[in-house]
Amino acid sequence: xxxxxxxxxxxxxxxxxxxxxxxxxxxxxxxxxxxxxxxxxxxxxxxxxxxxxxxxxxxxxxxxxxxxxxxxxxxxxxxxxxxxxxxxx
Numbered sequence: 001x002x003x004x005x006x007x008x009x010x011x012x013x014x015x016x017x018x019x020x021x022x023x024x025x026x027x028x029x030x031x032x033x034x035x036x037x038x039x040x041x042x043x044x045x046x047x048x049x050x051x052x053x054x055x056x057x058x059x060x061x062x063x064x065x066x067x068x069x070x071x072x073x074x075x076x077x078x079x080x081x082x083x084x085x086x087x088x089x
Contacts, residue, residue: 028088038080047077057087 054061
């Protein structure tokens with residue numbers, strides 16, 4: 001005979017934020033402004049290479065490589081939302 005669990009709450013019912021429900025994480029300050037600038041500078045590109053990121057940041061492409069911005073290992077490019085997340089405070 002199965003046990004009855006009347007009145008017992010599961011973990012996700014007691015703590016909805018722990019299972020991804022209820023509370024959303026905050027966006028970093030300046031994220032939307034950065035996305036808007038990226039879209040303004042590169043309206044037809046969804047992903048950017050080292051040269052485009054360097055132009056956006058105003059630095060040399062070698063500096064972009066040293067700063068630790070994570071690019072896709074296969075395409076060697078980064079999406080605009082990923083770049084905005086990485087460079088915002």
